[in-house]
Amino acid sequence: MSIGFFRQAINSLQQQSRGRTSHRVNQWFKWLSPGLSVKRWLLISVGGVLLASLGLAIWIKLTPIFWTIELLKGFLSFLSDLLPNYISGPLVLLCGLLLLLWGQTRTVGSITKVLRPEGEEELIDVLLAHHRLYRGPKMVVIGGGTGLSTLLRGLKTYSANITAIVTVADDGGSSGRLRQEFGVLPPGDIRNCLAALADEEKLLTELFQYRFRAGDGLNGHSFGNLFLTAMSDITGDLERAVAASSKVLAVRGQVLPATLSDVRLWAELADGRRIEGESSIPKAGGRIVKLGCIPANPPALPAAIRAIKEADYIIIGPGSLYTSLIPNLLVPEIADAIAQTDALRIYVCNIMTQPGETEGYTVSDHIRAIDASTGGRRLFDAVLVHKKSPSAKSLIRYAQQNSHPVFLDREAVTQLGRRIVPANILFEDETGCVRHNPQKLARVLLRWYSGAHHGR
Known part of the structure; x- marks a missing residue:
């Protein structure tokens, strides 16, 4: 019974490993999706490395490069003697590609950790979604x-x-009161649209839609209405106030009176x-x-x-x-x-x-x-x-x-x-x-x- 359980555990681990590997390979191939402008920059980076190497070689009159090439030539000769070239060549090529992919993955992982510390989505998925939208x-x-x-x-x-x-014809509720007291355009409908278009900024959206239930002068007002009213006074008009609020809420698109x-x-x-x-x-x-x-x-x-x-x-x-x-x-x-x-x-x-x-x-x-x-x-x-x-x-x-x-x-x-x-x-x-x-x-x-x- 214990042997059967052990085998089942091994099979489960292998399936999970294969699943993770398959997911990782899929994530790598996503970087080759058309329209992301990743492939061209990768090629430019490789070209830059080759050009820099050539410049260094010219600068130091090729002497160290010559001996490096000779050393590499000797190693390759030894490798080809040990294994046929149709095996050793693809093997070395595969090692190089794996190192390149590993380096790129670690680099992207480090960038993702800084940009998206919560780690809910991988950077490539965010880029693909952004490209599609x-x-x-x-x-x-x-x-x-x-x-x-x-x-x-x-x-x-x-x-x-x-x-x-x-x-901007609303004259009832919180918007009507602000319009009457401050002479501003009614912000209520605009506030609702900004909250609707917010890019999953849940806490900020809830704050923007928060309505005060007590307080002298505050009762019935929403925070977003007060915020837009204050921003209208600071920026000079409602259009600029909405533009500033859109940045705070990471709004997809724009809202205009x-x-x-x-x-x-x-x-x-x-x-x-x-x-x-x-x-x-x-x-x-x-x-x-x-x-x-x-x-x-x-x-x-x-x-x-x-x-x-x-x-x-x-x-x-x-x-x-x-x-x-x-x-x-x-x-x-x-x-x-x-x-x-x-x-x-x-x-x-x-x-x-x-x-x-x-x-x-x-x-x-x-x-x-x-x-x-x-x-x-x-x-x-x-x-x-x-x-x-x-x-x-x-x-x-x-x-x-x-x-x-x-x-x-x-x-x-x-x-x-x-x-x-x-x-x-x-x-x-x-x-x-x-x-x-x-x-x-x-x-x-x-x-x-x-x-x-x-x-x-």
């Missing part, structure tokens, strides 16, 4: 609120070339009332027939326009139709840039209607509202809709708030000239709250982009 499509995502930050969490795993253009103007939303309702303030519009309880802002036609942030012009892919939504999406399009230069681009454009429709904004709206109603806000221009080619109904638990919960699934009226959408992209992109938490699933949503969006891009 920065070769991803240039994407511009337009919106605001929780819908935009949800989408960004999924997209950042596919590309680091992401620009989020965010509305749609405008640096102090924008205030207004809405005309079907009953003739005019409501001012982004947070007041959904509470008014009427059907919105027109949306505008004060000042009218605010200037766009130049960096936002540049990002749209350079984009391969533009995604509008998801988010509150009248208080998160359309406010960005009230900046005329942004709407013009989207209309003029050759990039693929898609609108991500909400899963549920929103009380005070889109009660009773179908998918085509959402599309018409966006078209109407830009003078009837078609700013997107396709609409992504969720194709399965939420659970009975969620339907009951939302029905109590007068909210229902957005109905897909296919014929009306087709008549509006939009392609329909149906997908299962729903996430329901244990309380029945319905959201888009970040990973599923991003995967569907990238799959559609890839198909549409190659079909052009």
Whole structure:
């Protein structure tokens, strides 16, 4: 029995050894992956060693080199006498390559230990991931609120070339208080997007999203909002504050306000009332027939326009139709840039209607509202809709708030000239709250982009 156990232990150790060796060989070969620019620098390094050796030989008039070569020649003659050249040659070559690989592995290991002391990922895997992300499509995502930050969490795993253009019309909660007290642009939606795009900096992200629950003047404020407000005062404007915060959070891509103007939303309702303030519009309880802002036609942030012009892919939504999406399009230069681009454009429709904004709206109603806000221009080619109904638990919960699934009226959408992209992109938490699933949503969006891009 003990002999059998001993054999089993030996076999297990051999399998583990083979597994480690196989993994190590795979890691070595990863360094030869195309696009990493490693092979060329390795060849340049070898060339540098040979050139330096030649320079040294010339400098010392070849005398020591001559005797070294003679000594090496004698050793090689002895080796070839001992073993045939077809055995000794490959053997020496193999030894040289193994020494080279060992030296390179130890060098990379030392560098990795300094750069990534936690040792969770090997340096080659980090480089390959970086190479893949920065070769991803240039994407511009337009919106605001929780819908935009949800989408960004999924997209950042596919590309680091992401620009989020965010509305700055918020006047409620912590953002509204800071806007009123300090005269700064509302930082809340921008903070959420920065946290969503943060490169796995878990502690910093939690700090940025931390909300104070006590304290005179602090209660209700998030640390990120206060940080962005302070940075805006130090750097001079919100754009520079966001850029500085992006470095702190190691953000993949960039987050830009749609405008640096102090924008205030207004809405005309079907009953003739005019409501001012982004947070007041959904509470008014009427059907919105027109949306505008004060000042009218605010200037766009130049960096936002540049990002749209350079984009391969533009995604509008998801988010509150009248208080998160359309406010960005009230900046005329942004709407013009989207209309003029050759990039693929898609609108991500909400899963549920929103009380005070889109009660009773179908998918085509959402599309018409966006078209109407830009003078009837078609700013997107396709609409992504969720194709399965939420659970009975969620339907009951939302029905109590007068909210229902957005109905897909296919014929009306087709008549509006939009392609329909149906997908299962729903996430329901244990309380029945319905959201888009970040990973599923991003995967569907990238799959559609890839198909549409190659079909052009």
